[in-house]
Amino acid sequence: MVARRRSRALWPSAIALTLALVVSGCGENSADPDRPQELPSQSTPTSAEPTESASATEAASATETPAQSPSQSPSPSEETTVADEPKMLAALPLPAKELPGFNEQFTWKVKANRAREGRRPFGTCHKFAMTSIGATNAAVRTYAPARRDAGATAANLVATFPDVKTAKRAYEVLKSWRSQCGEELSRHDSRDIGQLQPVDLPAGTPPTKVSASWYLLIYGPAKSDPDAGYFDAQGLARVGKMISVLEMRLVGQDYNYELGQEPMVGAVTASVARLAGS
Secondary structure, three states: OOOOOOOOOOOOOOOOOOOOOOOOOOOOOOOOOOOOOOOOOOOOOOOOOOOOOHHHHHHHHHHOOOOOOOOOOOOHHHHHHHHOHHHHHHOOOOOHHHOOOOOOOOOEEEEEEEOOOOOOOOOOOOOOOHHHHOOOEEEEEEEEEOOOOOOOEEEEEEEEOOOHHHHHHHHHHHHHHHHOOOOOOOOOOEEEEOOOEEOOOOOOOOOOOEEEEEEEEEEEOOOOOOOOEEEEEEEEEEEOOEEEEEEEEEEEOOOOOOOOOOHHHHHHHHHHHHHHOO
16 A cells, blocks of 8 residues: 555554554444444345325325414424434435545445444444434444455445534534543553644634534554554544444554645545535
8 A cells, every 4th residue: 555645653663664554343333343343234225115104194284273383383384394304414425436445446335224323323433322412313334345365444434413502512423532531442462542633614613503523543452463553543423413424444554644735634634524515
């Protein structure tokens, strides 16, 4: 792999400037990337069943009284939005072609899709499921390298919340878990929890609507290579009442990128654009 210029070395003895990649687990997203994963039996998330037929809607409208206000009786369009939420979320994780690689030649393919978070919290530093901090629905997509001889893992979770206020509060919780991640990494001999870094967004983006950041975890040594460690990038983005969480993980000796050109920066930027356009 062709390394870029800004170096983040893990092991002082490393002399190679290329990344030695090996497969590291990301499906259920525990702190141990080498743990085998359980994949879903179906590759596409299930969509919600219609909750109300046309005849039922007409009957409900016929029985309404003038005393009922719009706030008391949701409109059919609002009900449809709630019913279609899982189907809408399933389309929001990044397509494989929009997920940046670790160099110009690296590409991804979709490994699995899920209409739920899974049995364990999604991110390496996450302490609880997204639904435990207010999410109403979530969709997950996992990725694998397109080339069979190159190993790395990535995943993207998109969750929706009842309102913007709840989403903002959840975003702050996710950021706070970074500072507490030492508990999740305690089994590793070496641990480095990087600072939370903002992701620059286009000029004029309202901060009340969009927030974006990322951080890098380095821990090890790797089970498969005692001279290498895990480079585990975690990304966060909030657009309105939706939150996207991303992770890109590999095993190597160096993490060489120019400031602001890291793969996760591109992934977060792409996810913000996708959520904003939904």
